[in-house]
Amino acid sequence: MKNLRRREFLKKSAVAALGSSALISACSDEKKYAEPDKISNEKFEWKMVTAWPPHYPILGESADKMAKEIEVMSSGRLKIKVFGGGELVPALESFDAASQGVADMCHSASYYWAGKVPAAQFFTAIPFGMNSQQAYSWFFNGGGIDLWKEIYDPFNLIPFPAGGTGAQMGGWFNKQINSVADLNGLKMRIPGIGGKVMNKAGGSSVLSAGAEIYTNLERGVIDAAEWVGPYHDYLMGFHKIAKYYYYPGWQEPASFVELLVNKNSFNGLPDDLKKIIETVATSHCLSMFSTFEQKNAEYYNKLKNEEKVDFRKFPDDVLAVLKKYTEEVLQEMTDSDPMSKKVYDSYKKFQKISSVWTYTAENNYM
Ligand code: CA
Numbered sequence: 337m338k339n340l341r342r343r344e345f346l347k348k349s350a351v352a353a354l355g356s357s358a359l360i361s362a363c364s365d366e367k368k369y370a371e372p373d374k375i376s377n378e379k380f381e382w383k384m385v386t387a388w389p390p391h392y393p394i395l396g397e398s399a400d401k402m403a404k405e406i407e408v409m410s411s412g413r414l415k416i417k418v419f420g421g422g423e424l425v426p427a428l429e430s431f432d433a434a435s436q437g438v439a440d441m442c443h444s445a446s447y448y449w450a451g452k453v454p455a456a457q458f459f460t461a462i463p464f465g466m467n468s469q470q471a472y473s474w475f476f477n478g479g480g481i482d483l484w485k486e487i488y489d490p491f492n493l494i495p496f497p498a499g500g501t502g503a504q505m506g507g508w509f510n511k512q513i514n515s516v517a518d519l520n521g522l523k524m525r526i527p528g529i530g531g532k533v534m535n536k537a538g539g540s541s542v543l544s545a546g547a548e549i550y551t552n553l554e555r556g557v558i559d560a561a562e563w564v565g566p567y568h569d570y571l572m573g574f575h576k577i578a579k580y581y582y583y584p585g586w587q588e589p590a591s592f593v594e595l596l597v598n599k600n601s602f603n604g605l606p607d608d609l610k611k612i613i614e615t616v617a618t619s620h621c622l623s624m625f626s627t628f629e630q631k632n633a634e635y636y637n638k639l640k641n642e643e644k645v646d647f648r649k650f651p652d653d654v655l656a657v658l659k660k661y662t663e664e665v666l667q668e669m670t671d672s673d674p675m676s677k678k679v680y681d682s683y684k685k686f687q688k689i690s691s692v693w694t695y696t697a698e699n700n701y702m
Pocket of ligand 1: 504562564
């Protein structure tokens with residue numbers, strides 16, 4: 337078996353060495369396509385709702401860009417009008433709008449829908465979970481997308497990964513975190529699974545919408561808040577009211593965005609338009625991620641050198657305790673929901689194998 341595989345590999349390598357023309361003839365596709373002048377010229381006008389404020393930096397901008405790209409690639413056959421949160425429906429009703437056909441698409445983050453689909457959280461962010469490159473590997477090659485489709489199928493929605501924030505920061509604090517005891521009584525704006533972990537650690541997670549975080553932090557209603565990373569946090573102005581900026585972002589080592597398409601709308605499209613949607617969404621996994629990486633690097637330096645922000649690293653024992661509580665929270669989630677268990681089993685298995693490789697190749701290099 338081993339020898340056979342080796343021989344096959346060598347044969348393919350020899351074909352590759354002959355050049356691309358040999359490869360093309362070796363892989364020629366038998367599928368017959370319509371002649372260009374016979375392509376359906378049926379036109380579609382769709383609506384996309386989003387979970388972000390209109391044209392929100394990077395996230396909303398990516399939705400706008402995606403609609404434009406689909407229109408250009410389809411030569412105007414599929415036009416998509418984008419609505420920011422509150423323009424057609426409130427941001428947190430965008431899932432239902434796409435599910436029920438009020439809109440054809442929804443651009444959002446899956447953890448917003450945890451109340452309806454607990455397992456959805458695994459497709460946005462898991463504390464101490466996989467980083468961006470690991471999670472993309474799981475989505476595209478480790479069965480992640482199939483599970484994502486399975487959990488949304490009852491809602492008449494087809495999901496596509498559509499980008500992500502990369503690593504986030506741990507958040508802005510007005511109290512120093514020098515030991516586990518400092519988490520006691522800490523009031524922090526931290527949503528999702530991270531919030532549950534903070535509660536177990538003796539703190540209290542507070543839910544506040546984006547616009548309220550600044551005033552709550554300024555007035556001392558909360559002691560700390562996590563948002564995204566240097567670029568978005570700078571735009572929010574947190575450096576003006578908080579003393580310390582902590583890292584790493586244990587609660588969201590990577591966070592992802594989804595493009596949801598109403599199944600009836602999708603099935604009503606010709607194959608080429610379906611493929612355009614999928615391809616554009618996939619291309620945004622790279623374009624959004626690379627935009628976040630570039631902006632965060634730029635604004636990290638700006639916060640450090642121009643704004644003289646006091647960056648702090650969480651102590652190792654604090655991270656160890658948060659990790660232990662994360663495992664407990666995930667255990668509780670998977671005990672109470674079979675679909676969460678199915679998704680997490682796949683996630684965990686992939687993370688275990690992938691982490692050995694990532695650590696060997698990346699950490700040692702860095
Ligand atoms: Ca966050």
